[in-house]
Amino acid sequence: MNDLVTLHAPLAGALTAAVRRVLDSGWFILGREVAAFEEAFAAYCGVPHAVGVGNGTDAIELALAGVGAGRGSRVALAANAGGYGTTAVLALGAEPVYVDVDEATATMDPACLDRAGRDGGFDAVLVTHLYGRLADMAALRAVADRHGAAVVEDCAQAHGATRAGRRAGAWGDAAAFSFYPTKNLGALGDAGAVVTADAGVAGRVRRLRQYGWDRKYHQADGPARNSRMDELQAAVLGVKLPHLDDWNARRARVAARYAATVRHPALTLPHVAAGEHVAHLYVLRAADRAARDALAAHLRAAGVPHDVHYPVPDHRQPVHGGRFDALTLPVTERLCAQVLSVPCHPALGDDDVDRVTAALDAFRGAEVTTCTA
Structure with missing residues (x-):
């Protein structure tokens, strides 16, 4: 990553x-x-x-x-x-x-x-x-x-x-x-x-x-x-x-290349507004946890680094001992089941981005979607 x-x-x-x-x-x-x-x-x-x-x-x-x-x-x-x-x-x-x-x-x-x-x-x-x-x-x-x-x-x-x-x-x-x-x-x-x-x-x-x-x-x-x-x-x-501003600009270019090259019909890519969004992470969203897990397995088989930021919402962490069991945060809980990150950093070359793009486009598992903003 x-x-x-x-x-x-x-x-x-x-x-x-x-x-x-x-x-x-x-x-x-x-x-x-x-x-x-x-x-x-x-x-x-x-x-x-x-x-x-x-x-x-x-x-x-x-x-x-x-x-x-x-x-x-x-x-x-x-x-x-x-x-x-x-x-x-x-x-x-x-x-x-x-x-x-x-x-x-x-x-x-x-x-x-x-x-x-x-x-x-x-x-x-x-x-x-x-x-x-x-x-x-x-x-x-x-x-x-x-x-x-x-x-x-x-x-x-x-x-x-x-x-x-x-x-x-x-x-x-x-x-x-x-x-x-x-x-x-x-x-x-x-x-x-x-x-x-x-x-x-x-x-x-x-x-x-x-x-x-x-x-x-x-x-x-x-x-x-x-x-x-x-x-x-x-x-x-x-x-x-x-060097921070130049590195942030490169992150934005990586995000823009994903936007320009990914063609998977079930993927809507995040909008990274350069300046307001410094692309620390490039986070896809799947339809649900099963679809996210299927996409992760596909990327793993293709040798593409990925991660989940973050899989368990704070109010569901066991440290609380059930204190927040009655609390429902519907959007938070849905997002934590959907999100998956792919590489986005200043040292990533265009060929690296294209390799990730190819792996995403080759995914034939459950339908996935991503954050649209």
């Missing part, structure tokens, strides 16, 4: 120099490299503040804590995004309030969010930009404002996505990014960041990422954790950040 060796090959000299620079400095945690990347990434996102943390899930947790969510808070979120948001909400001791998604975009439905606000209310909203597509932030923000709730964006799959000149990460009260190696902007290990326009939120996140300290060995805030971006990952991300 990804080829990081090919992606990194043209940057080998710069990456080696960055790692050598960190080794020669003798400083490996929260030093100059982290500060430089924080400044550069905040500027890229169009906000004043970025705070480097250990990984993307910590970033969600710390962003939520930074805007005031904590034990007993009710956090509205979608249930089709892999469970990372739920993990963060539960780690805070907060209560997940699952909201159904829009059929066309697979992102949180503003009307469903409004209904959740009327039914039981929520204190914060976690909006995931799924598969690289910006959610309808203007509408979701308006709903959250009506209900007096803070908004946190989960931008783990949407680095660089833009609408009306505003990037992912600049819409909410805070935003969380993952730099897991396969993300549109990936480190060489785990790393994450919280970005925000609010100096108070940034200050709290900085304290909470390091034991709650306001100065060394002086714990002024909490509950806190140890979640610090290291200097090596910051140096690597600093090398890669200037």
Whole structure:
């Protein structure tokens, strides 16, 4: 599904120099490299503040804590995004309030969010930009404002996505990014960041990422954790950040080639609007679980990489012990039974795309369809 060796090959000299620079400095945690990347990434996102943390899930947790969510808070979120948001909400001791998604975009439905606000209310909203597509932030923000709730964006799959000149990460009260190696902007290990326009939120996140300290060995805030971006990952991300827009453009061209070449009569391909959708994943939809499984078996036999993002909705995960058994999210549940991802990354060549296309066109199993937006 990804080829990081090919992606990194043209940057080998710069990456080696960055790692050598960190080794020669003798400083490996929260030093100059982290500060430089924080400044550069905040500027890229169009906000004043970025705070480097250990990984993307910590970033969600710390962003939520930074805007005031904590034990007993009710956090509205979608249930089709892999469970990372739920993990963060539960780690805070907060209560997940699952909201159904829009059929066309697979992102949180503003009307469903409004209904959740009327039914039981929520204190914060976690909006995931799924598969690289910006959610309808203007509408979701308006709903959250009506209900007096803070908004946190989960931008783990949407680095660089833009609408009306505003990037992912600049819409909410805070935003969380993952730099897991396969993300549109990936480190060489785990790393994450919280970005925000609010100096108070940034200050709290900085304290909470390091034991709650306001100065060394002086714990002024909490509950806190140890979640610090290291200097090596910051140096690597600093090398890669200037290439992000070009990589996103290549992802969009891969998506466009699929759209231009796939001819299977039962396939309707996703619309990837360059800019608003940075094609982190290219996700097909089948008619149902049986059709999806048949397509997956066909691709496996053809040697074509594929995956399911994501097969089990959060409210059906066994960790809840049946707590949400009575909750029905019809669109979420349908999508989780239908989705299947095929390769879409910057190192994918046109011939690779054509090989995937040929395999899709050769499928003769149950009828499949895909997201039309």
